[in-house]
Amino acid sequence: AQSVSQHNHHVILSEAASLELGCNYSYGGTVNLFWYVQYPGQHLQLLLKYFSGDPLVKGIKGFEAEFIKSKFSFNLRKPSVQWSDTAEYFCAVITRGSARQLTFGSGTQLTVLP
Amino acid sequence: ETGVTQTPRHLVMGMTNKKSLKCEQHLGHNAMYWYKQSAKKPLELMFVYSLEERVENNSVPSRFSPECPNSSHLFLHLHTLQPEDSALYLCASSQERSGFGYGYTFGSGTRLTVV
Numbered sequence: 001a002q003s004v005s006q007h008n009h010h011v012i013l014s015e016a017a018s019l020e021l022g023c024n025y026s027y028g029g030t031v032n033l034f035w036y037v038q039y040p041g042q043h044l045q046l047l048l049k050y051f052s053g054d055p056l057v058k059g060i061k062g063f064e065a066e067f068i069k070s071k072f073s074f075n076l077r078k079p080s081v082q083w084s085d086t087a088e089y090f091c092a093v094i095t096r097g098s099a100r101q102l103t104f105g106s107g108t109q110l111t112v113l114p
Numbered sequence: 115e116t117g118v119t120q121t122p123r124h125l126v127m128g129m130t131n132k133k134s135l136k137c138e139q140h141l142g143h144n145a146m147y148w149y150k151q152s153a154k155k156p157l158e159l160m161f162v163y164s165l166e167e168r169v170e171n172n173s174v175p176s177r178f179s180p181e182c183p184n185s186s187h188l189f190l191h192l193h194t195l196q197p198e199d200s201a202l203y204l205c206a207s208s209q210e211r212s213g214f215g216y217g218y219t220f221g222s223g224t225r226l227t228v229v
Contacts, residue, residue, distance in 0.1 A: 092157075
């Protein structure tokens with residue numbers, strides 16, 4: 001079965017700092033990849049997704065992610081974070097082997113200091 | 115509002131109680147899901163319904179019983195729960211095509227506390 005690893009459990013940054021959150025998955029075949037964000041007390045929202053094509057995908061609120069197939073990675077980036085980006089970020093994958101199941105990583109809590 | 119509505123938002127129940135969680139989607143999707151979100155753990159898929167038929171049950175204890183009367187509504191019936199079942203229960207829906215779920219949308223969840 002596929003799995004998703006997010007190695008950073010808690011990241012603390014100052015405003016305007018650059019952000020990169022790591023995500024690695026374990027599955028050798030075709031994958032669809034997602035980043036979700038959950039603001040305090042709110043529902044999960046889709047930030048961006050990769051299905052095929054350009055491995056650099058742009059999402060909402062200035063976020064982007066790069067799919068590197070050889071590294072089984074899908075890292076999330078933002079050049080300059082804001083206090084309002086404080087939230088929990090989840091990486092998720094759907095694979096051909098389990099096409100109905102979104103498998104999530106354990107999440108990364110991002111705290112941005114004003 | 116995401117198009118997926120869950121009620122109640124919060125629920126406190128005793129171990130001998132019976133309660134139900136409700137989920138309704140207004141997106142015209144044909145698949146619905148229950149996920150469990152516990153502290154410090156990844157979201158866990160509990161049940162999948164596609165075209166109102168349960169297609170996956172990821173070894174969930176029988177004290178959780180899902181029901182999907184139509185493509186817009188999903189219930190999770192709870193009975194004789196344990197304190198470790200306390201968690202955020204999330205409903206999601208998607209449009210399945212060729213076995214893939216597109217447009218996954220989550221509700222806000224029901225925060226369940228078992229006392």
